[in-house]
Amino acid sequence: xxxxxxxxxxxxxxxxxxxxxxxxxxxxxxxxxxxxxxxxxxxxxxxxxxxxxxxxxxxxxxxxxxxxxxxxxxxxxxxxxxxxxxxxxx
Numbered sequence: 001x002x003x004x005x006x007x008x009x010x011x012x013x014x015x016x017x018x019x020x021x022x023x024x025x026x027x028x029x030x031x032x033x034x035x036x037x038x039x040x041x042x043x044x045x046x047x048x049x050x051x052x053x054x055x056x057x058x059x060x061x062x063x064x065x066x067x068x069x070x071x072x073x074x075x076x077x078x079x080x081x082x083x084x085x086x087x088x089x090x
Contacts, residue, residue: 002028002050005072006043006059013063014041023061027054032062 008014014034024032028049035042043062045055055071063069 001046001048002052003044003046003074003077004050004052004055004058006045006055006062006069007072008041008043008063008067008069009039010041013067013069014043015062015064020061024058027051027058027061029058 016032016034021032024045028047028051029045030047030050031045033044035044045058045062050058052073055073059067059069059071
């Protein structure tokens with residue numbers, strides 16, 4: 001599964017309209033999460049058919065053609081599970 005995070009300086013730039021969601025679906029995005037901290041907003045885009053090299057088109061779909069943002073591509077993705085015993089992993 002491919003994942004990209006788009007960081008925008010202005011939270012009001014995110015527009016999840018039906019047209020934007022249709023374009024994201026066309027790009028292969030299956031899941032969208034929006035995160036914010038009051039000063040910036042992050043949009044997490046995921047999908048089995050999503051190609052990270054189309055992140056620019058995804059940014060335009062989500063925030064419009066004049067939006068300025070940064071795109072973060074995954075470096076590592078790990079699965080975490082509890083240890084097999086209380087004494088740690090053996």
